[in-house]
Every structure is written in structure tokens, then in C-alpha cells.
Amino acid sequence: MSFSTLADSGYYDRSIQFLASAVPGVRGIENPGYDESGYKQSKEVIVHHFPDGIEAFIDVRHDTWSSMTPEQIQLCIEEGTHHGIRGEGDHDRSAIASARRAKTQVRRKCKMLRADTMITLTYRENVTDETRVQKDFKAFRRRLNSLGQFHYVAVLEAQQRGALHVHIACVGLPAFLMRDGVRVKSFNLLRSMWHRVVGRGNGACHVSRPRGRNSAHRIASYIAKYVSKNIEDGAFNRKSYWCSPGIPKPLVTRSWLPGSVLERDIITHLYQGWIAQGYTDISQYYDDLNGFYWFSASSC
Numbered sequence: 419m420s421f422s423t424l425a426d427s428g429y430y431d432r433s434i435q436f437l438a439s440a441v442p443g444v445r446g447i448e449n450p451g452y453d454e455s456g457y458k459q460s461k462e463v464i465v466h467h468f469p470d471g472i473e474a475f476i477d478v479r480h481d482t483w484s485s486m487t488p489e490q491i492q493l494c495i496e497e498g499t500h501h502g503i504r505g506e507g508d509h510d511r512s513a514i515a516s517a518r519r520a521k522t523q524v525r526r527k528c529k530m531l532r533a534d535t536m537i538t539l540t541y542r543e544n545v546t547d548e549t550r551v552q553k554d555f556k557a558f559r560r561r562l563n564s565l566g567q568f569h570y571v572a573v574l575e576a577q578q579r580g581a582l583h584v585h586i587a588c589v590g591l592p593a594f595l596m597r598d599g600v601r602v603k604s605f606n607l608l609r610s611m612w613h614r615v616v617g618r619g620n621g622a623c624h625v626s627r628p629r630g631r632n633s634a635h636r637i638a639s640y641i642a643k644y645v646s647k648n649i650e651d652g653a654f655n656r657k658s659y660w661c662s663p664g665i666p667k668p669l670v671t672r673s674w675l676p677g678s679v680l681e682r683d684i685i686t687h688l689y690q691g692w693i694a695q696g697y698t699d700i701s702q703y704y705d706d707l708n709g710f711y712w713f714s715a716s717s718c
Contacts, residue, residue, distance in 0.1 A: 461675045463684065466668040468529040470634060471697060471716030473668075474688055478681050478709050520659065521642040527571050527665050528587045528638035535590035536637055538624040539612055540583040548574070551582045554615050555660070561611040565595065573644045573659040587641045590627055635699070635716050681711065688713065 462477040539558065545551060551574065562568045570588040577583070591604040605625050612623040628636055645659045675684065692700060697715035704711050 460677050461679060461681075461684065463673045463675065463688075465671045465673075466526065467671070468526075468668050468716075469532055471529065471699075471714065472692070473526075474711075474713040474715075476681070476684055476688075476711040476713075478711070517645075517647075520645050524571055524573065524645045524659055524661075525638045525642035526668055527661050528641055529635060530665055530668055531569055531571060531587070531589065532634055533571065533587035533589060533637050533641075534627060534634050535588055536626045536628075536640070537586040537588060537608065538583060538626075539586070539621065540624070541581060541616060541621045543620065544579060544581045546576075546580045546582060548582065551584065555584050557615045558612055561614070562608075565591070565607075569662045569665060571641055571659065571661045571665075573641055575644050585641060585644060587637050635714065685711065685713075 464475040464477075466473045539555065555572065559568065559570075568588065570586050572584055572586045574582055575585060591608075593604060594601050595604050595607055596602075597607060605623075608625060609623040612621055613619075615621075627633070641659075689700070692715045696717050698717065700713065700715045702711065702713045
């Protein structure tokens with residue numbers, strides 16, 4: 419839902435109606451707010467919508483190619499043709515950028531999944547072979563699929579001693595399940611499935627379900643933290659997370675605002691809308707260096 423639609427529905431105070439004129443669009447479409455000279459700095463607001471909440475990104479220093487002067491465009495072209503010699507600094511920047519992208523993807527998949535349960539698979543021995551862990555997790559996942567469709571987001575974590583284990587974010591199973599005509603506790607069934615993969619006594623299966631406010635969003639942040647750390651540290655040679663197919667992407671709305679609009683007015687506008695929609699748990703982050711705000715709001 420765009421800002422204009424929300425404003426028209428009466429969510430917002432009439433004193434900040436100016437935000438209703440924000441222009442929804444997608445990256446690559448020229449902002450019609452630019453003047454005839456082709457240059458006008460704008461503020462961009464991107465909102466990702468999840469089943470139980472939203473994430474909002476406010477870029478207060480937004481510039482696109484279409485908003486630059488001819489001199490600025492030419493400078494960017496010249497700089498782009500002289501990359502220079504790639505060094506250690508390029509590798510570090512690439513790792514940080516990859517970590518951010520992976521962290522964002524994992525967090526959003528968990529939120530779309532509405533994951534409320536964490537399963538942790540561990541080994542008794544000091545297993546450091548990524549290939550083996552991936553193979554064992556695949557075998558465990560096949561056994562889980564025998565219970566029905568299983569959606570998940572999973573990441574690897576290395577302990578201080580180097581031992582690997584797997585964190586799985588998923589929707590919790592019922593307390594009891596029917597197995598071969600027998601009613602069994604779901605925890606006991608999960609544990610037996612993992613033991614059949616690694617051998618009885620050679621590993622453990624832990625199941626936790628955080629209680630309290632915003633548990634699903636806390637799990638998303640928890641899982642995302644591990645995948646980011648893994649990439650930044652260069653912990654694994656292979657992909658550091660897996661997810662089941664079929665997890666939908668969040669709906670994204672994008673709006674541009676004139677550069678003269680104050681950040682505090684945009685934030686006030688957003689807060690009013692979130693409260694009106696029933697969101698009670700709101701967190702925020704501000705990056706002064708790169709000039710953006712990030713917000714997360716949920717209703718649970």
C-alpha cells in the first residue's frame with residue numbers, strides 16, 4: 419500500500435498531508451519531481467511489507483543518474499572506467515557488502531515465513547567439515563518432509579573450538595504428532611530423526627520457542643546476525659545459509675519526497691501510520707555516515 423493510499427484512508431494527520439503527494443515508483447524510473455535542469459536532490463522512502471509488520475528505509479541523501487548535472491554524470495563515467503588495482507581494501511568492502519545483503523535476505527525470508535521456532539542441530543564430536551554438515555542437514559530435511567511441507571531458513575555457526583552446528587528458523591510443529599499410528603511428542607520425533615542421521619548419542623537436537631513480544635522478528639534478527647558474521651569473518655567456503663523454496667517476497671512500495679522535507683516530519687508521518695495500523699513494537703537505526711534511517715515495526 420502506498421503512502422498516498424494510506425493517507426487517503428484517514429490514517430494520517432491532515433497537518434502533514436504533503437507526504438500524500440509522494441511519488442510511488444521503482445528503481446530506474448525517473449522521479450517526476452526533478453526540475454527542467456535535471457537536478458533535484460530528493461529523499462527516498464522504501465517500505466517492505468510483511469505479514470506481521472514492515473521495514474522502512476529512508477534515504478535522506480538520495481541521488482540518481484537522472485538527478486545529476488551533466489558534469490556529475492561525466493565524472494561518474496570517468497571514475498567508473500578507472501577501477502585501478504583491486505587490493506585488500508576492495509575485498510574487505512566486498513565482504514561487508516555481501517554480509518549486508520545476505521543478512522537482509524535472511525531476515526526478510528524469516529519474517530515472510532513468520533518463523534516462531536528455532537531448531538539447533540549439534541554434534542558431540544568436533545565436526546568441522548562443511549560438506550558433511552550440509553549432507554547431514556539434507557538428510558534431516560528429507561526426514562522432516564515426510565511429516566508434510568517444511569519451510570525453513572537455516573544457517574551454519576562455528577563454535578570457538580571450530581565445531582559446526584546448524585540453526586533452523588521455522589514455524590513450530592504441533593506438540594504431538596501421529597507417527598505410524600502412534601501419538602508422539604514432536605520434540606522426541608525431531609531428536610530421533612537427527613539421531614538416525616548422525617547416530618544415537620553422536621549429536622543433539624534443541625528446540626526453542628521464544629516467548630513474549632515480537633518473538634518472530636527476534637528470531638529473524640538472531641538468524642540474520644549469524645549469516646552476516648559468517649561472511650564477514652570468511653568462516654565458510656560455501657554458501658552460509660539455506661532456505662526452502664516457495665517463501666514469497668515482501669511487497670515493496672517506493673516513494674520520493676522533495677529534499678526540503680524534514681526528516682523528523684517523515685519519521686513522524688511513518689510513526690503515526692504504524693500506530694494507526696496496530697504496530698506496537700518499533701525499533702530504529704540511523705547511519706549518519708551514509709545518511710539513512712532504518713525502522714522495523716510489528717504487531718506482535
